[in-house]
Structures are given as structure tokens and as C-alpha cells.
Amino acid sequence: xxxxxxxxxxxxxxxxxxxxxxxxxxxxxxxxxxxxxxxxxxxxxxxxxxxxxxxxxxxxxxxxxxxxxxxxxxxxxxxxxxxxxxxxxxxxxxxxxxxxxxxxxxxxxxxxxxxxxxxxxxxxxxxxxxxxxxxxxxxxxxxxxxxxxxxxxxxxxxxxxxxxxxxxxxxxxxxxxxxxxxxxxxxxxxxxxxxxxxxxxxxxxxxxxxxxxxxxxxxxxxxxxxxxxxxxxxxxxxxxxxxxxxxxxxxxxxxxxxxxxxxxxxxxxxxxxxxxxxxxxxxxxxxxxxxxxxxxxxxxxxxx
Amino acid sequence: xxxxxxxxxxxxxxxxxxxxxxxxxxxxxxxxxxxxxxxxxxxxxxxxxxxxxxxxxxxxxxxxxxxxxxxxxxxxxxxxxxxxxxxxxxxxxxxxxxxxxxxxxxxxxxxxxxxxxxxxxxxxxxxxxxxxxxxxxxxxxxxxxxxxxxxxxxxxxxxxxxxxxxxxxxxxxxxxxxxxxxxxxxxxxxxxxxxxxxxxxxxxxxxxxxxxxxxxxxxxxxxxxxxxxxxxxxxxxxxxxxxxxxxxxxxxxxxxxxxxxxxxxxxxxxxxxxxxxxxxxxxxxxxxxxxxxxxxxxxxxxxxxxxxxxxxxxxxxxx
Numbered sequence: 001x002x003x004x005x006x007x008x009x010x011x012x013x014x015x016x017x018x019x020x021x022x023x024x025x026x027x028x029x030x031x032x033x034x035x036x037x038x039x040x041x042x043x044x045x046x047x048x049x050x051x052x053x054x055x056x057x058x059x060x061x062x063x064x065x066x067x068x069x070x071x072x073x074x075x076x077x078x079x080x081x082x083x084x085x086x087x088x089x090x091x092x093x094x095x096x097x098x099x100x101x102x103x104x105x106x107x108x109x110x111x112x113x114x115x116x117x118x119x120x121x122x123x124x125x126x127x128x129x130x131x132x133x134x135x136x137x138x139x140x141x142x143x144x145x146x147x148x149x150x151x152x153x154x155x156x157x158x159x160x161x162x163x164x165x166x167x168x169x170x171x172x173x174x175x176x177x178x179x180x181x182x183x184x185x186x187x188x189x190x191x192x193x194x195x196x197x198x199x200x201x202x203x204x205x206x207x208x209x210x211x212x213x214x215x216x217x218x219x220x221x222x223x224x225x226x227x228x229x230x231x232x233x234x235x236x237x238x239x240x241x242x243x244x245x246x247x248x249x250x251x252x253x254x255x256x257x258x259x260x261x262x263x264x265x266x267x268x269x270x271x272x273x274x275x276x277x278x279x280x281x282x283x284x285x286x287x288x289x290x291x292x293x294x295x296x297x298x299x300x301x302x303x304x
Numbered sequence: 305x306x307x308x309x310x311x312x313x314x315x316x317x318x319x320x321x322x323x324x325x326x327x328x329x330x331x332x333x334x335x336x337x338x339x340x341x342x343x344x345x346x347x348x349x350x351x352x353x354x355x356x357x358x359x360x361x362x363x364x365x366x367x368x369x370x371x372x373x374x375x376x377x378x379x380x381x382x383x384x385x386x387x388x389x390x391x392x393x394x395x396x397x398x399x400x401x402x403x404x405x406x407x408x409x410x411x412x413x414x415x416x417x418x419x420x421x422x423x424x425x426x427x428x429x430x431x432x433x434x435x436x437x438x439x440x441x442x443x444x445x446x447x448x449x450x451x452x453x454x455x456x457x458x459x460x461x462x463x464x465x466x467x468x469x470x471x472x473x474x475x476x477x478x479x480x481x482x483x484x485x486x487x488x489x490x491x492x493x494x495x496x497x498x499x500x501x502x503x504x505x506x507x508x509x510x511x512x513x514x515x516x517x518x519x520x521x522x523x524x525x526x527x528x529x530x531x532x533x534x535x536x537x538x539x540x541x542x543x544x545x546x547x548x549x550x551x552x553x554x555x556x557x558x559x560x561x562x563x564x565x566x567x568x569x570x571x572x573x574x575x576x577x578x579x580x581x582x583x584x585x586x587x588x589x590x591x592x593x594x595x596x597x598x599x600x601x602x603x604x605x606x607x608x609x610x611x612x613x614x615x616x617x618x619x620x621x622x623x
Binding site for chain 1: 317322329445447449455467557558560580603606
């Protein structure tokens with residue numbers, strides 16, 4: 001990590017990873033990403049799933065809540081994934097259920113990334129009192145068990161999908177904030193930052209233009225790994241019957257499938273398979289980004 | 305020693321913050337807070353009595369004081385659905401959840417360390433890739449769904465295990481028979497929970513081991529002429545396990561969340577089932593208390609893990 005930017009040794013530059021100036025980094029990061037087969041498979045899967053979510057109305061036209069045929073039909077040519085106890089088409093549910101899941105995953109990861117950038121950026125760059133206060137806050141949020149926190153709020157307030165996503169984002173940020181802070185601490189005394197300061201560039205501008213862009217890799221990697229985690233928590237919440245009941249979601253479908261488990265396995269198997277596939281795709285992309293962007297590769301997951 | 309005190313001192317404000325958060329939730333939730341404190345199905349006299357007890361006509365700060373005092377005394381209120389003090393209801397459910405979580409963790413740790421060692425010893429071979437793919441899938445599965453699939457295949461399909469509960473109703477087992485009966489019921493839920501944590505332990509053991517194998521003391525051990533086995537098990541694994549212990553301890557919240565969801569699938573009579581029933585019957589005092597108990601245990605276990613880590617690895621204390 002100690003490689004100065006002036007050293008021309010390409011191996012050392014590769015080690016410095018995220019700490020190099022951004023533009024050059026982005027191009028070579030893609031080269032490094034492309035070299036990993038699982039990461040490419042994950043990206044393809046995720047792109048496919050996003051397309052399904054966008055065109056759900058075209059792929060499975062009509063209201064997924066509507067009765068499509070006889071109840072409890074096993075998978076057949078007519079109903080590919082069977083029907084549930086109210087005669088609703090499981091395939092239509094699985095297709096439309098992609099929307100809330102992907103939405104929650106992305107929104108939660110985005111919220112977490114924004115909060116983490118603010119907290120980690122300020123704590124790492126300004127240090128002193130701000131650092132102390134923000135790090136205590138980070139520790140406080142970090143130890144509260146996420147699942148139970150969201151569960152109790154959902155039970156008391158019966159929130160909508162958007163609120164669940166925001167809430168999840170507000171519990172996911174501490175890990176990212178700590179990584180970002182550490183990254184910024186190591187950037188703060190680099191030559192190009194000192195040079196900017198010597199030239200009289202205002203502090204906030206140094207932070208926004210020079211420090212954050214070079215530390216952003218940490219946030220991107222963490223956020224990508226949180227997409228899947230958020231989808232899983234939301235599914236668990238809906239499975240408990242505490243999710244947003246106004247949408248068809250995979251978690252809701254699994255909740256309804258639980259009492260049918262002995263008569264209609266298909267009602268439980270396919271929505272769960274969809275969740276697994278989506279989360280797996282998101283994790284593959286996350287791992288790929290981690291290897292491509294994080295100079296201390298593979299360590300992004302270790303912090304708790 | 306000062307490290308220990310410092311860590312304990314850090315945990316206290318967190319626990320206090322948790323209680324205050326709970327209090328704020330009660331007062332910001334829609335509807336009269338009395339329903340959250342005393343349940344929904346009392347009569348007017350009962351509510352008047354409860355209002356006085358929680359001091360709802362008093363200023364908010366005094367209410368907070370009373371609330372904290374009650375909780376510290378172990379008084380979490382009264383559960384209407386169970387017609388018992390909340391504390392007793394919860395205490396009755398803790399053993400089942402502990403049994404499930406501990407069994408799941410044991411399965412995960414034993415299997416996970418073996419798989420992790422296997423993976424690291426054969427790093428970048430097809431076997432390693434197979435294990436890595438397995439952990440990726442394990443990471444990505446909804447905890448409860450794995451339980452549903454196991455239930456469909458092994459219990460409902462093949463009839464190898466009971467579908468739900470902790471004991472056979474009217475089984476009339478005693479002594480060893482009763483223990484075996486519980487174990488038979490425990491198998492699937494514990495396996496569900498264990499397989500989920502397995503991914504974490506395997507991955508941590510693998511990365512930890514690969515990292516440690518590059519350390520100087522491992523090179524020294526090799527230079528001494530120690531065999532591959534001795535180096536791996538006596539020097540490298542011990543140190544790699546240190547990380548595993550801390551991270552697994554730090555994931556106790558995930559373990560309990562998994563346990564809650566698993567309990568619902570298998571109708572296991574623990575805290576998870578209690579949360580589910582309390583939500584359905586809107587038994588808020590019970591729900592809030594379970595939340596508090598579970599969160600507090602997570603915080604305390606995290607603290608104990610950190611302390612254990614400091615005991616095992618002297619470097620931590622001098623940071």
C-alpha cells in the first residue's frame with residue numbers, strides 16, 4: 001500500500017488500486033472485472049432479472065392477484081409453475097415479485113451508501129471531535145440487530161415497501177462508513193492532497209473533488225454486497241407477514257405457501273428459487289467488484 | 305484489564321440507547337401508547353390503573369425514568385394473550401431457542417472448519433471452486449426457504465423426520481426416549497440453521513488460513529522442518545480460528561434472526577414462534593419485550609466475543 005503515485009512499477013500501481021486517480025482506475029477496473037467468469041455470469045443474470053422486473057407487465061400480463069385457473073394445480077404446460085390455493089398463477093407472481101425485491105435491494109444499498117459516504121467522509125477527513133462523535137454513533141448503530149429492529153418497526157407501524165427499504169439502508173451503513181473512513185485516513189496525507197491544499201483549494205472542495213472520488217471504490221463494493229443482504233431481510237420480513245401486503249412479493253408468496261407446504265410444494269419452491277438466484281447474482285457482481293476495485297482484495301466482507 | 309473495563313463501559317450506553325429507542329418507538333407508534341404498554345384487550349379500570357403505573361399523565365422524561373426502572377427490575381408488563389407476566393412467557397421460550405441456536409452453530413462450526421481447511425489446502429483446484437460455489441449459494445438463500453425445501457423433501461416427501469414441533473404429541477416418552485424424541489425433532493431445524501451459518505464459517509476459515517499461511521511464523525515453522533500437517537494444524541489453523549471465533553460471535557444477531565425464521569417453519573416453540581404469535585395477536589408488550597431481550601443478548605454476546613478475543617490474542621489489548 002505504501003507505493004507512491006510516482007513509482008512506475010505497474011505491479012505496485014495495481015496494489016495501490018482504488019487510491020489511484022479515478023479515470024485510469026475505472027478503465028483497468030473493468031479489465032480486472034471482465035477477467036472473472038463468475039462476475040460476468042452474475043452481471044448477465046442481474047441484467048436479465050432487471051429486464052424481467054421492467055417488463056413484468058408484458059411477460060405476465062394482467063393482475064398477478066387475479067385468479068388464473070383451478071386452485072393448487074401442479075406445474076404443467078398451461079401453468080408452468082403451477083397455481084396456489086386461490087388459483088393464482090405462481091409464474092405471474094414470481095415475475096411480478098421481482099419488482100419489489102430488486103427495488104428494496106437497490107434502494108437500501110443506495111441509502112446506506114449515501115449515509116456511509118457522509119458519515120465516513122466527514123469522520124475520516126475532518127477527524128477530531130467529528131470523528132469521535134460519528135464513530136461512537138457508528139458503533140451504536142452497528143450493534144443493534146438489524147433484522148429485529150426492522151421487524152419491531154414493521155410490526156408497530158406497518159410500513160410500506162419504500163419505508164422498509166429506507167430503514168434497511170439506515171441499518172446497513174456502519175460497516176461501509178468505517179471502511180471509507182479508514183480509506184480516507186490513508187489518503188489524507190498523500191502527495192496530491194497535500195499539493196491541492198498548498199495551492200489553496202478549499203477543504204470541502206478537496207474532499208469532494210480529490211478525496212471522495214479516490215475512496216469511492218470502497219463504498220461501491222460495500223453497497224453492491226448489501227443489495228443481496230437487503231433483499232434477504234425484506235423477504236424474511238414478508239415471510240413473517242410483516243412486509244408490504246399491497247404488492248406481490250416473493251416473501252409474501254412464501255408466507256402464503258407455508259400452510260400449503262404438504263399439498264403444493266411448487267408454491268414455496270419457485271419464489272424461494274427466484275430470491276436465491278437474485279441474491280446470488282447480486283453477490284457475484286459484488287464479489288467481482290470487490291476483486292476488481294478493492295486493493296486489499298477479499299477483505300470487504302470481513303468487517304461486521 | 306483496562307481494555308476489559310473500557311469495552312464494558314462502551315456497552316452500557318449502547319444498552320441504554322436501546323431502551324430509550326424502545327421507549328421512543330412506543331410513543332411514536334400510531335395510536336395511544338397505553339395499548340403498546342398494556343395490550344389491547346383490557347377494560348377501562350385496567351387502563352386507568354396501567355396509565356397511573358406507567359405515569360402516562362406525567363411529563364415524558366419522568367415516564368422514561370419509570371420505564372427504565374421497570375425494565376431494570378425485570379418488569380416488562382403483562383401479556384394478555386398468555387395471561388402471564390411477559391417476563392415469564394419469555395423465560396419459558398428461551399431454552400428451546402438456545403437449544404436450536406447452539407445445535408445450529410455446532411453443526412456450522414464443525415462442518416465449516418473442515419470444509420474451510422479442505423478448501424484452503426486445495427486452493428484454486430476444482431474442489432476449492434466447488435466448495436466456494438456452495439458457500440455462495442448458501443450465502444444467497446433465504447434462511448427460512450432452505451427450511452421449507454428440507455421440509456418438503458425430507459419430512460413431507462420421504463417421511464424421515466417429523467414435520468413440526470419439538471416433541472411427539474401424546475408420544476408418552478420418558479427418560480432416554482424423550483431425549484431422542486427431541487433430537488429427532490431437532491434434526492431438521494438445526495440442519496437448516498447450521499447450513500446457513502456454514503457458508504460464513506467455511507469462507508472465513510478458508511480466507512483466514514490462506515492469509516496466515518503467508519505469515520513469517522508459518523515460514524519459520526516450515527524452515528524448522530515441520531511437516532505439512534503440523535504446520536497446518538498446530539500453527540496456522542489455531543491462528544486462523546481466532547478470526548473465525550470473533551466474526552461468528554459478531555454474527556450472533558444473524559444466527560438469532562435465522563433461528564426465529566426457522567422456528568416458524570418447523571413450529572419450534574421458541575422465541576421466534578413467540579414473536580410471530582405476538583404479532584398476529586397484537587400482543588405489543590410481549591413483542592417489545594422480546595425485541596429488547598433479543599437485542600440485549602446480541603449486544604452482550606458481542607461484548608463477550610470481544611473480551612474472549614482479547615484474552616486469546618494479547619495483541620488486541622495493546623492496540
